[in-house]
Amino acid sequence: MEDTKNEVEKVAFEASEIEYVSYGGEHHLPLIMRLVDEELSEPYSIFTYRYFVYLWPQLCFLAFHGDRCVGTVVCKMGDHRNTFRGYIAMLVVIKPYRGRGIASELVTRSIEVMMESGCEEVTLEAEVTNKGALALYGRLGFIRAKRLFRYYLNGVDAFRLKLLFPHRPPMLANWEGNEVQCSDDSSKQYQGLPFECC
Amino acid sequence: MENEVEKPQQGIEMAETLSIPSGEGSVWTDVSSLIAAACKDLPDGELIHGGNFSLFAAMSALEIMDPKMDSGIDNGRYHSIDEAIENGAAPVPLSFDRTVDALCIIDIMDHLLACEATWHKGHSLAQTVFSCLYLLRLDRTSSHALLHSYCRVVHATCNAIISVVSDARTHEEEDLFTMAYGLPLGGEKDDRCLSNLNAVEETLCRQLRASKALSAKKMAVEDVEPLQTNFDLEEGFCKALLCRLRFRKHFYHLLMCMRRPQGRGFDLARKHISSCLSELERIRISSEFLRLVASKICDDGTLVRTTASGRQPVGFDANVNIRSSAPAPPRAIRTLSWKMALEYFEKLLHDLDIICSFSLDPLLENVLRFTVQFQKLQPDLVARAHLQLLLIQDGKLYGRDPIFAVICRAAALPEAVKDHDMQKNEFVVQLGQFVINLLKILCTNVAWQRRKLGKILQDWRIIYVQLELAFRKELGEFSNMSNDENLSMKMAKYILIWVEEQAYWIASRFLLLGFELDLYSSGEYCMVYWYIYVVLIKLAEKTHFRILASFDTAKRKGKKKRDSLMDLARDYQIPPAVLLLQCYICLADGLTTMLAALRNERKAFLSPGPFNTEHERFIQHFEHLQKACMPDHMSYLSFKESTAQASLSSLATHNHFKDAQRIARELKSSFAHDPDRVAELRHIEQVAEHNSIALNVISRVGALDTTLKISFEFTYHPYFAVAVVKRS
Ligand SMILES: CC(C)(COP(=O)(O)OP(=O)(O)OC[C@H]1O[C@@H](n2cnc3c(N)ncnc32)[C@H](O)[C@@H]1OP(=O)(O)O)[C@@H](O)C(=O)NCCC(=O)NCCS
Numbered sequence: 001m002e003d004t005k006n007e008v009e010k011v012a013f014e015a016s017e018i019e020y021v022s023y024g025g026e027h028h029l030p031l032i033m034r035l036v037d038e039e040l041s042e043p044y045s046i047f048t049y050r051y052f053v054y055l056w057p058q059l060c061f062l063a064f065h066g067d068r069c070v071g072t073v074v075c076k077m078g079d080h081r082n083t084f085r086g087y088i089a090m091l092v093v094i095k096p097y098r099g100r101g102i103a104s105e106l107v108t109r110s111i112e113v114m115m116e117s118g119c120e121e122v123t124l125e126a127e128v129t130n131k132g133a134l135a136l137y138g139r140l141g142f143i144r145a146k147r148l149f150r151y152y153l154n155g156v157d158a159f160r161l162k163l164l165f166p167h168r169p170p171m172l173a174n175w176e177g178n179e180v181q182c183s184d185d186s187s188k189q190y191q192g193l194p195f196e197c198c
Numbered sequence: 199m200e201n202e203v204e205k206p207q208q209g210i211e212m213a214e215t216l217s218i219p220s221g222e223g224s225v226w227t228d229v230s231s232l233i234a235a236a237c238k239d240l241p242d243g244e245l246i247h248g249g250n251f252s253l254f255a256a257m258s259a260l261e262i263m264d265p266k267m268d269s270g271i272d273n274g275r276y277h278s279i280d281e282a283i284e285n286g287a288a289p290v291p292l293s294f295d296r297t298v299d300a301l302c303i304i305d306i307m308d309h310l311l312a313c314e315a316t317w318h319k320g321h322s323l324a325q326t327v328f329s330c331l332y333l334l335r336l337d338r339t340s341s342h343a344l345l346h347s348y349c350r351v352v353h354a355t356c357n358a359i360i361s362v363v364s365d366a367r368t369h370e371e372e373d374l375f376t377m378a379y380g381l382p383l384g385g386e387k388d389d390r391c392l393s394n395l396n397a398v399e400e401t402l403c404r405q406l407r408a409s410k411a412l413s414a415k416k417m418a419v420e421d422v423e424p425l426q427t428n429f430d431l432e433e434g435f436c437k438a439l440l441c442r443l444r445f446r447k448h449f450y451h452l453l454m455c456m457r458r459p460q461g462r463g464f465d466l467a468r469k470h471i472s473s474c475l476s477e478l479e480r481i482r483i484s485s486e487f488l489r490l491v492a493s494k495i496c497d498d499g500t501l502v503r504t505t506a507s508g509r510q511p512v513g514f515d516a517n518v519n520i521r522s523s524a525p526a527p528p529r530a531i532r533t534l535s536w537k538m539a540l541e542y543f544e545k546l547l548h549d550l551d552i553i554c555s556f557s558l559d560p561l562l563e564n565v566l567r568f569t570v571q572f573q574k575l576q577p578d579l580v581a582r583a584h585l586q587l588l589l590i591q592d593g594k595l596y597g598r599d600p601i602f603a604v605i606c607r608a609a610a611l612p613e614a615v616k617d618h619d620m621q622k623n624e625f626v627v628q629l630g631q632f633v634i635n636l637l638k639i640l641c642t643n644v645a646w647q648r649r650k651l652g653k654i655l656q657d658w659r660i661i662y663v664q665l666e667l668a669f670r671k672e673l674g675e676f677s678n679m680s681n682d683e684n685l686s687m688k689m690a691k692y693i694l695i696w697v698e699e700q701a702y703w704i705a706s707r708f709l710l711l712g713f714e715l716d717l718y719s720s721g722e723y724c725m726v727y728w729y730i731y732v733v734l735i736k737l738a739e740k741t742h743f744r745i746l747a748s749f750d751t752a753k754r755k756g757k758k759k760r761d762s763l764m765d766l767a768r769d770y771q772i773p774p775a776v777l778l779l780q781c782y783i784c785l786a787d788g789l790t791t792m793l794a795a796l797r798n799e800r801k802a803f804l805s806p807g808p809f810n811t812e813h814e815r816f817i818q819h820f821e822h823l824q825k826a827c828m829p830d831h832m833s834y835l836s837f838k839e840s841t842a843q844a845s846l847s848s849l850a851t852h853n854h855f856k857d858a859q860r861i862a863r864e865l866k867s868s869f870a871h872d873p874d875r876v877a878e879l880r881h882i883e884q885v886a887e888h889n890s891i892a893l894n895v896i897s898r899v900g901a902l903d904t905t906l907k908i909s910f911e912f913t914y915h916p917y918f919a920v921a922v923v924k925r926s
Contacts, residue, residue: 044257050244051256076253111809128716138719141807143818147645147715150320157645159717163807164814 008095013065018102020109023053023060031062031069039092042152052076052089058117059086059110063093063102070097073106077119086114088124091133103136111140115165122163127156137161279334279518288331288513290342296426300435301491302512303345306332307442308536309511310352312504315539318359318546318580321531322374327356328381329516336382343401344439347394351446354388358453359580366583366641375579380519392450399443406436434487438506441480448473449543456550456584460597464554471551478540478547481506485536503535542578549581553588558596562608562633565589566703569640571874579643586641590634601630609696610748611689620689623672625664629697632657636704648711651704652822658701659826666694692747699740705733705828713917718819720910721805723919724793725816728837729823731786736829738779745773774868778875781858781865781882785918788854788889792921793910794844796896802908846897853893859886884914892921 033049052074053060063071071093077086088110093103114122125148126133134144142161151158220226240246276282292302310330317326332339332349339346360383364376408422409432424432425439452470455463485506492507501508516531534542552575556568572585591597595604602621607613620626632654639650669690709730712718718726772780796802805812816834817824824833862882869875892908899906907926910919 047256048253051251051253108808115809138805139807141805141810141815143722143815144717144719145818146649147717149643149645155320162818164810164818166810166814 008098010099011065011096013097013100015100017065018070018097018105019064020105021062021064022109023057023062028060028062028069029053032060032072032074035069035072035092035094036074036090039094040090049074058113061106061109063097063106065097070094071102071106073103073110075110075114077114077117083120084118086111086117086119086122088122098132104140107136107140111163120165122165124161125151125158126161127152128159129156134159134161137163275515275517277518279331282331282515282518283335283338287515288335288338290332290339290345292345292512297428297431297435298495300426300439301488301495301507301509303348304435304438304442304488305505305507305509305511306330306345306513307348307439308505308507309514309533310348311543312533312536312539313514314352314356315542316531316534317375318542318578319534320374320579323356323360323378323383324381324519325516325531326533327352328519329514331513331515331518334382334519343394343398347391347398348443348446350388350391351395351450353383354391355446355450355453357383357388358450358457362453362457362587363579363583366586366638392447395443395447399440399447402436402440402443406433406440409433409436431491434484434491437480438484438488441477441484445474445477445481448477452550456554457587459591461554461556461558461588467554468551471547471554474547475544478544482540503537504533504539505536546578546581549575549577550584553581553585556588558598560595560599560604560607562595562604565595565637566640569637570707573640573644573647582641582643586638589637589641593634595637601633602626605629605633605693605696606689608700609689609692610744611692615685615689618685618689620686623668625661625668626693629661629665629693632661636700644711645715648708648715651708651711655701655704655708655822655826655828658697658704659828662694662697662701665690665697669694692744695740695743695747699737699744701826701828702733702737702740705823705826706730706737708822709733710917712819713912719805721803722815722819723910724790724797724803724841725812725837726819727786727790727793728841729820729832731783731790732829732832732836733823734779734783734786738776738783741779742773742776745775774865777861777865777868778879781861781879782918784854784858784861785882785885785889788849788858788886789919790841791844791849791854792846792889792893794841795846795849796908798842798844799846800908846893849893850897853890855886855890855893859883859890862886881915882918885918885920888914888920892923895923896921 029049032053033046036044036049056076059073059075059077061073062069072090073088073092074090075086075088077084079085088107091103091107093106111122122142123145124137124142126137128134128147140163142163144159145162146160148158148160150156276285276287282288291299292306293299310327310333313326313329317323328334330349332345333353336346336349336353339349360376360378402425404422405425409424409429412429413433425435426432448470452467452474455467455470457463488505488507492509500510502510505511549572552572559565559568569585569589577585588596594600600616603616605626606616621630635654639647639654642650673684673687673690709726712726793803797804813834816837859882862879866876866879869879896906896908905926907924909922909924911922912919913922914920
């Protein structure tokens with residue numbers, strides 16, 4: 001988030017050198033965990049990661065530059081108050097690779113899968129101070145639907161961002177994971193355990 | 199996780215020792231071997247997913263021994279309060295050197311103040327004020343009058359504050375604040391805290407007088423034992439302690455005064471507020487003395503931010519009660535600095551002073567305006583809770599005016615109807631509840647407030663429909679509208695007008711708060727201002743009706759009926775409140791048109807996205823208003839139609855900003871007695887003026903000049919933007 005603080009040495013690369021892959025199994029998990037642990041301050045237990053990648057592997061993507069994993073997105077989807085909605089839980093690109101559209105490509109892929117799976121909308125939370133993420137999601141059509149007072153452990157407010165898909169006739173797909181209860185953003189957040197980002 | 203192997207076994211042991219009876223259809227069996235086998239199969243960090251394992255559960259799972267999550271982890275310090283105390287973490291007295299003892303006590307006072315402010319700002323009591331070992335074991339301090347009295351009054355103050363906030367209770371924001379389980383809080387011990395404090399204050403006064411007398415080379419007036427042993431420091435120490443004690447005393451008094459019903463203690467409260475403020479100033483000044491003393495007596499180099507002296511306070515340990523603090527990971531808390539704590543309390547006192555200065559205006563319109571103005575100061579939870587308790591006590595406004603009477607007055611009905619049977623109508627009763635609810639919501643933090651306002655819009659819409667039906671059923675058709683002979687008919691009519699007005703007021707506040715919370719992006723301004731425009735038109739219309747009605751009521755009082763219509767026509771002018779709305783309407787109209795023109799002619803502020811269109815964003819932003827049909831028949835299509843033709847040239851011929859400016863100028867005399875509104879009019883003028891200029895520049899240069907960079911900023915008004923034009 002704070003790319004400006006200590007100028008990060010950027011890596012020279014062509015956009016075409018970045019390879020995007022869908023979550024491919026156990027060997028990807030440590031890569032994701034390391035990236036998120038490094039960039040986000042909220043503590044996530046391994047269960048949180050597993051919860052996402054095992055239930056919705058199709059919504060999780062990784063970006064590689066050669067062997068190096070440089071970015072990832074982790075999401076879920078499920079019923080929430082009579083709507084089927086997607087939720088972006090974590091999005092990270094490592095500093096030397098930022099500003100080149102990698103994050104946009106990662107979320108775009110997840111959102112496309114969500115749309116194809118019949119989601120009516122996509123949501124996430126982002127710190128009100130996270131200019132980069134807010135700009136990125138704004139360009140994708142997310143609105144700032146609500147402000148959440150002191151949402152994060154550090155006492156900072158969050159925005160709930162939402163992207164509503166154009167209305168389509170209801171789908172009768174056999175969704176994966178639609179039995180999973182989501183209580184992640186019921187109005188009463190589990191105190192002290194919100195997602196930092198995303 | 200290694201500990202996982204142990205955990206289930208513990209569970210089984212428990213089951214055996216406590217012999218919990220088997221439930222219906224279930225019996226206890228020993229599953230140790232099964233679990234042991236499962237453990238072998240399930241490496242570290244793996245997970246068997248059950249259908250009820252939600253994100254909530256995943257996030258609640260703690261990794262044992264991970265310092266970020268495990269609040270029970272051995273942090274290397276003390277395991278319990280008793281252990282800390284046994285190890286001398288909180289000695290009484292703090293030192294046998296009485297000078298050092300005095301200094302240490304002041305450090306404790308200062309650090310406690312910092313903790314208290316940190317608590318008010320949203321951290322748990324356990325990790326802030328109750329990180330003080332002395333407070334956790336109040337009785338231990340009883341031999342030390344000074345320390346004891348201070349701790350007692352802090353304790354009592356915490357109780358008082360918790361009670362205000364939990365009585366006001368409107369929102370989960372308060373949950374963490376009032377959470378006090380496991381802490382030694384509770385009422386009975388507080389009664390004598392002031393007499394204790396007064397006695398100690400008295401002693402200090404004598405010590406101060408004695409030291410002054412001595413330094414004036416007079417003889418000791420009284421036989422007073424000095425506070426400490428260093429004569430040169432005696433006066434400074436006495437003063438530093440006195441202002442700290444007195445601040446606590448007045449602060450406690452203030453809280454008690456504010457709790458008196460119907461604002462009866464407000465005059466006295468204001469006196470205590472002003473005393474508190476002067477004591478805070480003395481506390482601030484004392485820091486110079488304390489820093490000097492600290493550097494002389496015991497200079498260990500490192501300075502902390504939470505005390506005036508810069509010394510590390512003795513007797514605090516944020517970890518000893520961490521286990522009682524929450525079932526969640528400990529929030530990393532950073533205690534406010536002592537300076538910030540002083541600032542916090544000053545701000546709180548000013549906010550409370552504003553509440554105490556409120557005239558308890560019986561007219562709802564003014565109450566709403568007061569709460570909105572108050573919120574602009576961004577008061578914190580404690581001040582907001584006080585406001586709420588003032589507004590609603592025992593289901594009445596200020597604990598004084600029954601809600602039905604408030605509604606009647608708001609709806610411009612004559613005083614006499616407030617005992618009318620209509621108040622028993624179930625929908626009228628419900629309406630009363632909605633009014634109470636609205637007032638409470640207006641006291642919550644603005645982020646939460648906006649969400650609630652969005653949700654109650656529908657309630658107001660529905661109650662309108664229900665009331666209308668109920669009145670019709672009771673009173674027959676409203677066709678004979680002019681027939682005001684029938685009091686009930688008149689009441690029904692007036693109340694309905696007012697309910698609609700109120701609903702549009704809520705809608706406008708909902709929309710405007712979006713700016714305050716930074717919820718709109720510049721690509722959305724056009725539709726937001728358009729919506730504000732249509733809502734304000736409705737609001738102005740309803741307000742106008744209502745004021746006309748009140749005019750009517752007032753006229754009737756003294757005159758015979760046949761005169762009134764003529765008078766009405768003769769005296770009639772558009773009321774200032776409506777004209778003020780008219781100003782906003784012009785601004786909103788102007789901004790909508792300007793933005794639409796820029797979109798139409800320059801393709802600016804369009805913000806297309808790959809996944810949806812503006813239509814979806816419109817639905818999302820205005821969902822609550824659309825569901826409540828506010829206003830009727832307004833949709834995305836209406837927005838598109840009314841902005842499709844907007845052009846800069848048409849704006850030039852009909853400049854809405856000029857209208858706003860003119861009306862605002864004319865209105866100033868009507869509001870001469872009201873500085874808030876005069877300031878508001880000034881801001882309106884500025885917005886209008888700057889936008890007129892910007893429009894001129896844009897049209898002169900020509901809409902298609904791509905070197906012009908246009909942005910919108912909130913330089914002069916929080917809700918109404920001004921266009922800023924730059925050459926790139
Ligand atoms: C947010 C983050 C994922 C962005 O990654 P990225 O690969 O640099 O993003 P992109 O290059 O795809 O950016 C796309 C657009 O977002 C906006 N953007 C991204 N970073 C920005 C920044 N620091 N400041 C302003 N805008 C920014 C820009 O509009 C950018 O488009 P542009 O380059 O054409 O102007 C990355 O900064 C990150 O990992 N941050 C730390 C974790 C985090 O905050 N995650 C988001 C949680 S909700």
